[in-house]
Amino acid sequence: MLLQVENLAVSYGNIKALHGIRFQVDEGEIVSIIGANGAGKSTTLRAISRLVPVAPGSRMSFMGKDLLQYPAHKVVTELGISHVPEGRRLFENLTVMENLRLAAFARKDADHIKRDMERVFDLFPRLKERLSQKAGTLSGGEQQMLAVGRAMMSAQKMMLLDEPSMGLAPLLMLNLFEALKELNQAGTTILLVEQNARMALQFAQRGYVLESGNLVLAGKSQELLENP
Ligand code: ADP
Numbered sequence: 001m002l003l004q005v006e007n008l009a010v011s012y013g014n015i016k017a018l019h020g021i022r023f024q025v026d027e028g029e030i031v032s033i034i035g036a037n038g039a040g041k042s043t044t045l046r047a048i049s050r051l052v053p054v055a056p057g058s059r060m061s062f063m064g065k066d067l068l069q070y071p072a073h074k075v076v077t078e079l080g081i082s083h084v085p086e087g088r089r090l091f092e093n094l095t096v097m098e099n100l101r102l103a104a105f106a107r108k109d110a111d112h113i114k115r116d117m118e119r120v121f122d123l124f125p126r127l128k129e130r131l132s133q134k135a136g137t138l139s140g141g142e143q144q145m146l147a148v149g150r151a152m153m154s155a156q157k158m159m160l161l162d163e164p165s166m167g168l169a170p171l172l173m174l175n176l177f178e179a180l181k182e183l184n185q186a187g188t189t190i191l192l193v194e195q196n197a198r199m200a201l202q203f204a205q206r207g208y209v210l211e212s213g214n215l216v217l218a219g220k221s222q223e224l225l226e227n228p
């Protein structure tokens, strides 16, 4: 087991966003968490990335290590977990190349950075043609590719993806998910959250359904698709 989450609870002031959820992700899997707007999907990913404080009693382990002992930056650099946040959050006034370079913030080894950048371009050839273009002038799909590329530059053991299909035209969405499958086959475990349930369940092997901060259903994607 790669990631194990137990009794995960998160509140924002008086608002309880997660009520003690439990799930796990095995090495090499693609797992999705689906649910309506406000269900707690983004909060789940933020908790794993240590970007929000969790309630006492919450437990999370990654490769057998207690995730709660790691601050956000070490979750990236020491555990190898990258996060593609909702809304992409690119540096819009910086170029594609500058965005990718900045994401390798913790790396000093130039060869390693170069190799990872080549991997990004193998996966997303469109980005290579736009290296000196400002990120803010890319199309929506290209921005999402760059957001994934940035995450690849920071860590590749596991990638957390927040609504990657949001706002993408169907063809670009397919391109993106094809590239993510290749990334997975090359060894990156993927956990994604999606409102687009059909898309998520076609892409992932297993899924969980989140409703108002509770996991209400779990199973293989095929079973969840057949379950009305
Ligand atoms: P989802 O990603 O499924 O749309 P979120 O995790 O963003 O859900 O939100 C879960 C709940 O927490 C919602 O009720 C939302 O309004 C609330 N929430 C999320 N972020 C914040 C925040 N920064 N401050 C206060 N409430 C928040």
Ligand code: ADP
Binding pocket: 130, 137, 138, 139, 140, 141, 142, 169
């Ligand atoms: P979409 O409708 O798929 O989001 P756009 O029409 O926004 O795509 O962009 C189409 C192409 O034009 C993309 O390759 C994008 O990089 C390029 N582009 C968009 N806006 C600008 C701009 N202001 N300067 C340079 N290139 C741009």
